[in-house]
Amino acid sequence: xxxxxxxxxxxxxxxxxxxxxxxxxxxxxxxxxxxxxxxxxxxxxxxxxxxxxxxxxxxxxxxxxxxxxxxxxxxxxxxxxxxxxxxxxxxxxxxxxxxxxxxxxxxxxxxxxxxxxxxxxxxxxxxxxxxxxxxxxxxxxxxxxxxxxxxxxxxxxxxxxxxxxxxxxxxxxxxxxxxxxxxxxxxxxxxxxxxxxxxxxxxxxxxxxxxxxxxxxxxxxxxxxxxxxxxxxxxxxxxxxxxxxxxxxxxxxxxxxxxxxxxxxxxxxxxxxxxxxxxxxxxxxxxxxxxxxxxxxxxxxxxxxxxxxxxxxxxxxxxxxxxxxxxxxxxxxxxxxxxxxxxxxxxxxxxxxxxxxxxxxxx
Amino acid sequence: xxxxxxxxxxxxxxxxxxxxxxxxxxxxxxxxxxxxxxxxxxxxxxxxxxxxxxxxxxxxxxxxxxxxxxxxxxxxxxxxxxxxxxxxxxxxxxxxxxxxxxxxxxxxxxxxxxxxxxxxxxxxxxxxxxxxxxxxxxxxxxxxxxxxxxxxxxxxxxxxxxxxxxxxxxxxxxxxxxxxxxxxxxxxxxxxxxxxxxxxxxxxxxxxxxxxxxxxxxxxxxxxxxxxxxxxxxxxxxxxxxxxxxxxxxxxxxxxxxxxxxxxxxxxxxxxxxxxxxxxxxxxxxxxxxxxxxxxxxxxxxxxxxxxxxxxxxxxxxxxxxxxxxxxxxxxxxxxxxxxxxxxxxxxxxxxxxxxxxxxxxxxxxxxxxxxxxxxxxxxxxxxxxxxxxxxxxxxxxxxxxxxxxxxxxxxxxxxxxxxxxxxxxxxxxxxxxxxxxxxxxxxxxxxxxxxxxxxxxxxxxxxxxxxxxxxxxxxxxxxxxxxxxxxxxxxxxxxxxxxxxxxxxxxxxxxxxxxxxxxxxxxxxxxxxxxxxxxxxxxxxxxxxxxxxxxxxxxxxxxxxxxxxxxxxxx
Numbered sequence: 023x024x025x026x027x028x029x030x031x032x033x034x035x036x037x038x039x040x041x042x043x044x045x046x047x048x049x050x051x052x053x054x055x056x057x058x059x060x061x062x063x064x065x066x067x068x069x070x071x072x073x074x075x076x077x078x079x080x081x082x083x084x085x086x087x088x089x090x091x092x093x094x095x096x097x098x099x100x101x102x103x104x105x106x107x108x109x110x111x112x113x114x115x116x117x118x119x120x121x122x123x124x125x126x127x128x129x130x131x132x133x134x135x136x137x138x139x140x141x142x143x144x145x146x147x148x149x150x151x152x153x154x155x156x157x158x159x160x161x162x163x164x165x166x167x168x169x170x171x172x173x174x175x176x177x178x179x180x181x182x183x184x185x186x187x188x189x190x191x192x193x194x195x196x197x198x199x200x201x202x203x204x205x206x207x208x209x210x211x212x213x214x215x216x217x218x219x220x221x222x223x224x225x226x227x228x229x230x231x232x233x234x235x236x237x238x239x240x241x242x243x244x245x246x247x248x249x250x251x252x253x254x255x256x257x258x259x260x261x262x263x264x265x266x267x268x269x270x271x272x273x274x275x276x277x278x279x280x281x282x283x284x285x286x287x288x289x290x291x292x293x294x295x296x297x298x299x300x301x302x303x304x305x306x307x308x309x310x311x312x313x314x315x316x317x318x319x320x321x322x323x324x325x326x327x328x329x330x331x332x333x334x335x336x337x338x339x340x341x342x343x344x345x346x347x348x349x350x351x352x353x354x355x356x357x358x359x360x361x362x363x364x365x366x367x368x369x370x371x372x373x374x375x376x377x378x379x380x381x382x383x384x385x
Numbered sequence: 386x387x388x389x390x391x392x393x394x395x396x397x398x399x400x401x402x403x404x405x406x407x408x409x410x411x412x413x414x415x416x417x418x419x420x421x422x423x424x425x426x427x428x429x430x431x432x433x434x435x436x437x438x439x440x441x442x443x444x445x446x447x448x449x450x451x452x453x454x455x456x457x458x459x460x461x462x463x464x465x466x467x468x469x470x471x472x473x474x475x476x477x478x479x480x481x482x483x484x485x486x487x488x489x490x491x492x493x494x495x496x497x498x499x500x501x502x503x504x505x506x507x508x509x510x511x512x513x514x515x516x517x518x519x520x521x522x523x524x525x526x527x528x529x530x531x532x533x534x535x536x537x538x539x540x541x542x543x544x545x546x547x548x549x550x551x552x553x554x555x556x557x558x559x560x561x562x563x564x565x566x567x568x569x570x571x572x573x574x575x576x577x578x579x580x581x582x583x584x585x586x587x588x589x590x591x592x593x594x595x596x597x598x599x600x601x602x603x604x605x606x607x608x609x610x611x612x613x614x615x616x617x618x619x620x621x622x623x624x625x626x627x628x629x630x631x632x633x634x635x636x637x638x639x640x641x642x643x644x645x646x647x648x649x650x651x652x653x654x655x656x657x658x659x660x661x662x663x664x665x666x667x668x669x670x671x672x673x674x675x676x677x678x679x680x681x682x683x684x685x686x687x688x689x690x691x692x693x694x695x696x697x698x699x700x701x702x703x704x705x706x707x708x709x710x711x712x713x714x715x716x717x718x719x720x721x722x723x724x725x726x727x728x729x730x731x732x733x734x735x736x737x738x739x740x741x742x743x744x745x746x747x748x749x750x751x752x753x754x755x756x757x758x759x760x761x762x763x764x765x766x767x768x769x770x771x772x773x774x775x776x777x778x779x780x781x782x783x784x785x786x787x788x789x790x791x792x793x794x795x796x797x798x799x800x801x802x803x804x805x806x807x808x809x810x811x812x813x814x815x816x817x818x819x820x821x822x823x824x825x826x827x828x829x830x831x832x833x834x835x836x837x838x839x840x841x842x843x844x845x846x847x848x849x850x851x852x853x854x855x856x857x858x859x860x861x862x863x864x865x866x867x868x869x870x871x872x873x874x875x876x877x878x879x880x881x882x883x884x885x886x887x888x889x890x891x892x893x894x895x896x897x898x899x900x901x902x903x904x905x906x907x908x909x910x911x912x913x914x915x916x917x918x919x920x921x922x923x924x925x926x927x928x929x930x931x932x933x934x935x936x937x938x939x940x941x942x943x944x945x946x947x948x949x950x951x952x953x954x955x956x957x
Contacts, residue, residue, distance in 0.1 A: 086852055106855045113856040119849035123871045132867075133857030184857060 031220055032060040032083065032188060037092035039078055052078040053089070054244035060188075060222060065214050067223045067231040070241035071267065076224045077192060079241070083222060084113050084190055096187065107136075112181035113190040117197065118173045120165035126152070126176050127161035133184045151183040171202045182213070189214075191223040195230065207233055228268045232256065240264050256314075258300060262383055265312050272315065272352045275385070278307045286382065292327045295377040301384060308385040315342070315355035317379030320365060326372030334367050347373060406862055411766070414757055418775040420807065421829050425790025426782060429644075432637035432793050441638040451622075455642065458603050458618040461537055462646070465602035466595040469542040473549025473594055475690055481557040484676040485687045487694075494694040495550045497701060498543065500886045500933045502907050503607035503893075505926040506540045508914050509703040510612065514539075520699075532614025540608055543697055545601045549594035556590040557583075575677060596650045604647060604783030606893035607907070611914050619643040620893065623785050627897055633793060640786040651781035655774075708923035723924035732925065735904035740932055742820055742903075743888035746827035747936075750888075751880035753828065754835025755873065759865065761836075762843040763851070773836070780833035784893030787829060791822050792897055811898055818902025823895050827888035834887070835880030842876035843869070874944055881940045886933050 039053040053075045060066050068076035081087045083094065085106030094102045101109060112133070121129050127148055134144045152158055155175040165173055174194060181189060191210075195203045211234050214221050225231055231238050232252040240247045240255060240263075248260045259265035262273065278286045278299075286299040290311050303309060320331075320343065329347040341356040341364055352373070356363065365371055432438055445451040476495050480488055498506070514521045514531050521529040531539075560583070568578045584591075606620040613621055619639060626636040677683055708724065710717045726732050754776075760766070761773045779787070795810035809815050810822040846869070854864040870877070892907040899905050906929055913922040 084856060086855075105860075106852070107858050107860055111856070113853070115849045115853055117847055117849055119847060119853035121850060121854070121868055132854065132859070136858040136863065180853075180857065 029062040030059045031062040031097060032222075033093075033095045033098075034058040034060075034079075034083070035093045035095075037079070037082060037089045037094065039075075039082060039087055040090050051244050053082065055092075056241075056244070056246055058239065058246070058249075060220065063218045063220055064236040065221045065223065065234055067225060067235040067238045068241055069225060069228060069231040069238050069267075070247075071226060074241040075244040076226075076241050080113075080190055080192055080222060080224045083188075084111055085109050110187040111190055112184045112186040112188075113192060114177050114181050114194045116193045118165075118177040118194075120173060120176055120180075122165055124164075125161060126157065126163050126165065126168070129165065129176055130161075130180045130183050133180065147183055151179045155179040155182075170198055171206065174198065174206055178210070178213075182217075182219075187220065189219050189221045191221065191225075193225055195225075196227075203230075210234060232268075240267065242267075257379075258381055259312065259383070260300070262310065262312075265381075265383065270315050270353050270355075272313045272318065273383070274311045274313065274350075274352075276309055276311045276382075278303050278305055278309055280305050281307075290380065291373060291375060293375075293377065295380060297377070297380050297382060300382055303382075310383040310385055312381045312383055313375055313379060315353045316340075316357055317376045318352065318354040319374040319376075320345070320354060320356065321372045321374050323372040323374070326374050328370050329373050331365050331367050331369045331371060334364060336364065345371070345373065404861055407764070410756060411760060411764075414753065414760065415768075415772060417753060417828075418757075418772060421825050422779050423775055425787060425794040426778065428793035429637045429640050429786060429790045432634055433641045435634065437634045438638050441635055442642075445635075445638060445642065454617050454619055454622050457534075457616055458620075458643070459646070461534065461541075461609075461616075461618055462599040462603040464534075464538045465541045465545065466599040468538060469546045469598040469602075470549050470591060470594045472542060472546040472693055473553055474591065475686060475693070476546070476550040477554035477557050479686055479690045480554055482677050483683055483686060484678075485683065487691070491690055491694055494697050495547055497697060498545070498547050500890065500930055501544070501701070501704075502890045502910055502926050502929055503544065503605065504611045504910060504914060505704050505923075506544050506700050507536075507608045507611040508919055508922055509700045509707070510536060510540050512707060512919060513699060513703050519703075530614075532612055533616040536612045536614075537608055537616065540612060541602050541605060542598075543693070543700065544608070545598055548597055548601075552594050552597075553587065553590050556587055560586055575679065593654055596654050600647050600650050600781070600783075603643065604785070604893065606785050606896065607911065610911065620783065620785050623789065624896070627789060627792075633789065636789050637793065640783075640789055643783055644786055647781060647783055651777070655777075704923045704926050707919055708927045710920065712920060720920075723920040724928070726921050727924045727928055732909060732921065735906045735909040735925075736928060736932075738820070738904050739889060739906040739929075742824050742905075743827060743885055744936075746824045746831065746888050747881055747884040749824075750828040750831035750884040751835045751877055754832045754837075754880050754884075755839040755877055757832070758836050758839025758843055758876075759869065762840055763848070776836055777833050779829040779831075784830065784891060785896075787826060787894045788897040791826060795822060812900075815900065819898055819900040820903045822898050823903060823905065826894045826898065827884075827891065830891055830894055831880075831884035831887045834883040835876075838876040838879045838883075839873060842873040846872050878940055878944050881944065882937050885936045885940070889929055889933055 035057050037053055037056045038051065040049040040051050042048070043050045056075070056079060058079075068079055070076045078087060082089055085101075085104060085108075089102065092102070093100060096110070121132065124132070130148045130151055131144050134147060139147075149158075149161070152161055155178060157172065157175055157179060160168065160172065165176065168176065174197075177194070194210075195206055198206060207230055214234075223231075223234060232255075235252055237249060238252055238255050239249045242263050248255060248264045250258075255264060256268050259268060259271075262271075265271040265273075274290060276288045276290050278288050280287050281299055281304055284299050285296055286303060286309075287294065287296045288309070288311075289295075327347065329345040329352070331343055332346050332351065333342075333344040335342045339357070343354040343356065343365065345352050345354060354373075433442070476491060479485065480492060510531060511518065513519055514529055514536075516522070516528045516530060518529065518531070521527050521531075564582055564586070565578055568582045569575075573581065603618070604620060606624055609616070609618050609621045610624065619642065623636050623639045623643065626632050626639060709719055709721070711720050711722075727736060757772060757776050761769060782790075792811050795807065795815075796812050798805045798809045799807040810825070811819055815822065850872070851864050851868055854868045855861075859867065890907060892911065895905055896908060896911075899908050906925055910922045910925045910929075913919070913925065
């Protein structure tokens with residue numbers, strides 16, 4: 023995305039949301055001082071484990087929850103206190119929330135009817151929306167007569183037909199089976215890119231987040247852990263939590279030997295390497311080196327550090343090894359899984375890695 | 386940190402304030418609960434705590450006669466509770482776990498007592514099994530004295546077991562058959578599964594059924610009046626104290642004594658049993674419940690259930706038959722003069738009045754109940770639980786007590802600063818000849834059922850469906866009208882049917898409120914029974930049942946539905 027096209031559309035400033043806890047006496051902070059800018063036309067994903075506050079953040083944006091503190095503005099207009107039905111946004115729900123007593127057509131027409139749009143125009147819009155979503159001819163059906171994927175499309179059509187300023191998604195694919203999920207994922211990707219509609223998407227699935235997003239916001243315990251493009255988040259996580267949550271990660275302790283011009287040299291798995299210092303450090307600082315499983319290699323080479331293969335799993339696209347290196351378990355993904363290359367469990371093997379793939383985290 | 390929660394609720398309340406329509410409706414509901422339910426109850430409390438009232442507590446509680454009455458009441462409640470729960474369990478078990486013929490028939494027979502005037506069965510029991518009963522004397526040749534505890538337990542269990550049957554059946558059907566299968570898979574036999582899985586899972590339901598019946602039995606006035614004989618219970622004593630001795634203070638004190646176990650049970654039921662309930666309704670069961678095949682168990686239970694059905698059929702048959710004969714039990718020649726009396730004669734006023742008043746009360750009660758349910762399930766506000774609790778008191782408190790409360794609260798106009806807020810509703814010169822008070826009592830007694838069916842229906846609807854409507858630009862009124870109401874239509878239907886049947890058949894709550902201008906059928910039936918004119922009483926009963934059945938048909942035509950979409954309210 024070009025720098026100058028970045029127009030802030032939605033702005034969250036210091037949002038706090040508390041819920042009463044189980045006993046009813048205390049309070050739980052579901053969202054803890056979250057500030058966030060959402061740019062016009064971008065696809066932004068809120069990613070995190072369950073209970074991290076991502077859904078609450080989305081519901082605050084939609085207006086179903088009111089923040090205890092903070093301000094939300096849309097195009098520089100304060101909408102913090104605006105009721106949800108007055109906000110120019112449409113939410114796609116996790117369970118689709120289709121109206122079971124209405125036909126598919128009436129479901130999609132519902133929002134337009136609220137706007138008191140002339141009937142002929144509604145019919146035209148709804149039909150064109152149904153056709154776009156591949157639902158042509160299903161307008162008379164009831165939601166319960168549709169498959170899961172079709173129901174999801176109706177939910178999408180119902181929101182899209184409103185032509186909202188922002189489209190909100192609350193884990194919309196989590197109820198679909200694996201194949202359908204991938205299919206719908208690419209469909210949402212295609213739709214969003216072709217319509218250019220600003221979208222905020224909540225999920226706990228990091229693959230989904232990376233596949234769809236311009237930017238990802240990783241949340242944990244109500245706070246934002248890191249914000250960035252999928253590449254940044256994957257290759258340069260700022261914390262161990264982010265590294266761990268976005269895919270698999272190995273963490274190895276290391277000590278900085280020398281730091282010059284933002285470059286740090288250190289020794290790792292018997293190799294001397296030089297890498298970028300992503301945070302303030304000096305010679306002697308204890309750090310954690312993160313290595314993705316695909317950055318590690320196994321070799322029959324006695325000069326390399328030796329480890330024992332504890333488990334070898336053939337996964338089709340790769341072989342996943344769990345190896346024991348001086349008591350630490352390390353995950354290695356071999357992306358060239360030809361059977362004859364597979365090492366056996368219990369075998370002792372040399373361990374190597376791609377130095378460029380090393381990323382340092384605070385200890 | 387109590388403050389946080391209150392703070393939250395205050396915030397939510399402010400959100401409510403922004404929606405003036407919601408606020409007006411809510412204030413109306415609160416006003417209704419306060420005036421129609423809480424005020425009468427408080428009047429009793431005040432009367433019993435007055436200078437005249439307080440010494441009476443000691444007098445009554447230390448008097449052996451009154452002690453005996455209290456014991457009688459508790460024993461009756463316990464027996465009806467135990468036996469009624471057993472019968473309800475039996476019927477539920479037969480429906481869910483046995484593969485036997487006549488299941489549909491048994492189900493229908495079990496439903497019949499819902500729409501019958503309370504003493505129909507008592508009267509019919511006298512005719513069939515009393516001193517000159519056509520079965521006890523006519524077939525077995527014994528002069529059986531049915532008046533007293535045995536007769537009461539017999540009639541009350543048959544009148545009240547429907548609720549436990551439906552309750553337990555619902556729970557049994559909700560039990561995941563996978564649990565049974567898991568137990569069998571782990572080597573348990575059928576009996577062990579029943580003992581270690583089925584019963585413990587149903588225990589909260591069994592307990593709550595017992596408590597419901599207990600309260601129902603100690604609150605009942607009609608049956609003890611007709612069939613009690615020398616066996617006096619608190620409800621009849623309260624009645625005599627008002628009608629015979631005209632001592633409202635004494636009645637208030639006795640009411641409080643009766644109120645204690647009733648409210649205790651209600652509170653236990655609400656705050657304890659609902660919490661320990663382990664049955665989770667997951668929607669679709671994963672398998673079909675396995676049926677019991679052991680022939681001794683199967684046919685033994687079948688025979689027991691059929692015997693109960695036979696009793697119910699006999700009792701109701703006697704009512705229907707008795708309405709067409711000259712003097713039931715004595716002269717058996719066919720006549721239509723009882724029906725003539727009810728439809729064209731002196732009885733017709735009661736028929737008209739009761740039907741009109743019930744028809745007024747029914748839609749109001751159903752709407753109030755559904756609206757309170759909506760607020761309780763969907764909205765956060767200060768005093769939400771109190772609103773729910775207050776509305777439920779309308780049925781948790783025995784009818785006689787509600788009736789006395791109305792006399793005490795509304796016998797004089799309620800004025801604030803010289804302005805009449807509520808006119809005189811009861812006694813001579815009451816507005817509309819006391820009809821307004823009767824309608825209010827009908828509503829009060831019917832709201833809880835509509836409320837509960839509304840609550841259970843609403844909590845099954847994913848709130849996301851309503852949020853989707855709001856997200857698409859609809860306001861709360863439009864969302865309620867277009868989305869919520871159509872989805873809870875079955876609850877509305879149930880609420881209407883229940884309210885009408887309850888209003889038409891209620892006696893204890895309105896027995897003190899009828900005036901010469903306003904005649905009520907149940908009261909007339911009691912008069913006829915007390916004067917031994919069983920034929921007229923039975924004709925009243927038959928016509929009453931017919932009116933209720935017609936009304937159900939009308940409600941079905943108005944709000945009933947068969948689209949089937951309402952069954953799938955998960956929005957998926």
